[in-house]
Amino acid sequence: MRTSHTIEELDIYVWEGKADIVERVVRCMSSFDVDVIRADDMTSAPEGNASRASLAVISVSVISSGGAKLRDWQAHTGMPVIWVGALPRERDPAVYPPEYSHVLPLDFTCAELRGMVAKLLTQLRAHAAQALEPSVLVAQSECMQALLHEVDTFADCDTSVLIRGETGVGKERIAQLLHEKHSRYRDGPFVAVNCGAIPDGLFESLFFGHAKGSFTGAVGAHKGYFEQADGGTLFLDEIGDLPLYQQVKLLRVLEDSAVTRIGSAMPVKVDFRLVAATNKDLPQLVKDGAFRADLYYRLAVIELRIPSLEERGAVEKIAIFKAFIAAVVGAERLARLPEIPYWLADAVADTYFPGNVRELRNLAERIGVTVRQIGAWDASRLRRLIAHARNAQPAPAESVAQALVDRSKWDMAERERVLAALASNAWRRQDTAQYLGISRKVLWEKMRKYQIFDEEPETRESEG
Ligand SMILES: Nc1ncnc2c1ncn2[C@@H]1O[C@H](COP(=O)(O)OP(=O)(O)OP(=O)(O)O)[C@@H](O)[C@H]1O
Ligand SMILES: [Mg+2]
Structure with a gap:
């Protein structure tokens, strides 16, 4: 799989089989920055180019002549495909991945082709944005090393874990890591739920699901979060925002390891690992009567505290900054630039980020995009971006x-x-x-x- 795309540039691989389409694709795309590559020789099935976005235009006639090789190729490249020609009535989901079911008639017009390419490019952009997540978890400081050690120690037990930490420190990242390291649950789903964003009156339906026809509008049966997480991890983010009456219901599920869908009398056994996170002071909420003590003790069997960015120190701030810069600028381009200058690293280290890693990431992205555009570490422009970040109000979403x-x-x-x-x-x-x-x-x-x-x-x- 490719990890990042430069969306401005696009490669289109055309596998025409018995159809005659390469020339038409070239003509339709001639006014764009697009390379059209003939790919009908199956032995040289294209792999895509790491630094460019790519998609394929494939004639459906290829399916009959080389179905198996086509599947291999798709699995290998993961490239979105525009199919040309009439599709067989029964779509084989192995051949046509549902997310890329784009089909054009054999006599497609340029407008149709361009429209579809534009649509796919939008999807590729969304994927590229996801790929911006640096795959590495930066943890060089002693306190983060200690945290990772704790994660290793506790990852494989089945008891609940409570993750505490300020906003943006990486609570969800650590929850995912716990999931990935659990030998039994890691092959199951990771279901993340933001407890602070559950619309009033929907808690039961969302968490417990409902049986078929249980209320007006409930057309089919629906699994709630507890059942969705069966065999995996249920991550309850912002657990401190869960109202008291919902806390009772959660507690009961944890005690019984069973849920009953709305409109059903049959409890269903569920088996998941619960990881909860909060940036609130839960013991204080317990004292104030806003959080049930029994639920707190149940959740906090193991408690992990994620240090703030400031606690991790300058070296780590710079390392995280560099990781995000590399993700935005792209390794290839970064290699053509001089090293990140000292003044820039210093300025980042000396900036206080109340929004922690997330805020540092936002700054790194703005800097990365600028550097990518101008191809240099332009001191005056980058200093302006840093000054702006320092003056910005923290957490714009909050009051x-x-x-x-x-x-x-x-x-x-x-x-x-x-x-x-x-x-x-x-x-x-x-x-x-x-x-x-x-x-x-x-x-x-x-x-x-x-x-x-x-x-x-x-x-x-x-x-x-
Ligand atoms: N140690 C790290 N190394 C690299 N990236 C990280 C690290 N920690 C967090 N991130 C990134 O920082 C961003 C915020 O992380 P995450 O969403 O896990 O934080 P959070 O504590 O759940 O935030 P919030 O309080 O807003 O819910 C994400 O993009 C995540 O990938
Ligand atoms: Mg979070």
Whole structure:
């Protein structure tokens, strides 16, 4: 499978069989930046080009002459296909993958072909956007290494896991990792549910499903999330947002390992691993009576806390930044550019990202797109992007008031962390900075921001 596309450029592979279509495709596409490649020699079945988007135009006559080879080729390239000619009445799903069932008549017009290519390009763009996810999970800092160690330790048990961490730290990423590392459930589904986004009144139907004809509009039977996750992992994101009455129902399912669809009297056994995540202080919610203590203990059999980006330190910030830059710019283009300049890495390290990895990713993407366009690390333009990120309001989706509350909580926690680090390093700034994994300058800025004063910094410093 290809991983990234440069969508501006397109390769069209034409496998014409008995039809006569290559010349027409060339003519229809002549005004675009498209290469048309004849591919009817089965021995040289195209594999696609990693740096260009590609799709295939295949005559249906090929199916009868080389069905098996065609299937191999499709499995190998995963390329979207436009079929030309009349399709056999019974579509064999192995030959025609449902997501790419694009068909043109044998006497297609240029407008029809271009329209269909444009539609497929949109799909390819969506795939390319997904491919932007760097496949590696960056974890170089000690605290992230410790976390991965915990993941390894707990991945294979069946008990529930509660993942805690600020917004954007990678809670879902870690949940997926837990799933992939579980020997029994990893071949099953990973069903992710955002508990904060369940419309009122739909909880039962979504989680428990319904039997056929159980209410007006319920045409067929429907599996709820619990059943969908059977044999795999159910990931309940934002679990702290689940209202109390829904918490009771969840608890019952966990205790009985069974669900009963709406309109049915027959409980169905379910077997899944539950991973929940929250950026809220669940023990506090329990104290406030907003979260059931019994459910909390049930969920938090194993608790994993994901460190904030700031805790992971400058080296890791830069490593994550580089990973996203490579994903956006593309390895080939990046290799033609000079190394990421020091001033840029420093500027990233010195930027505070309240939205953690997600926010760093957004900045890296904006920088990556700019660098890709102009083909250089243009200092003035990139500095502007960084300045803009620094001035931006955190978490635009949230209300400003909520964002301010979150931020001040974060600030208090961070002030505590800095103070504790200073104390345990005898107030030596060099050691403290190293201990926190930040530069001395950043430490100094933090001390100034949090009004942490040290009576005789220079004397102490020179002692160390
Ligand atoms: N260690 C990492 N290395 C590389 N990418 C990461 C890492 N951690 C997180 N990401 C990326 O950062 C983004 C945010 O991660 P994710 O959605 O898992 O965070 P989250 O904690 O669930 O966020 P939210 O609180 O908004 O739900 C994703 O694009 C994810 O792939
Ligand atoms: Mg999430």
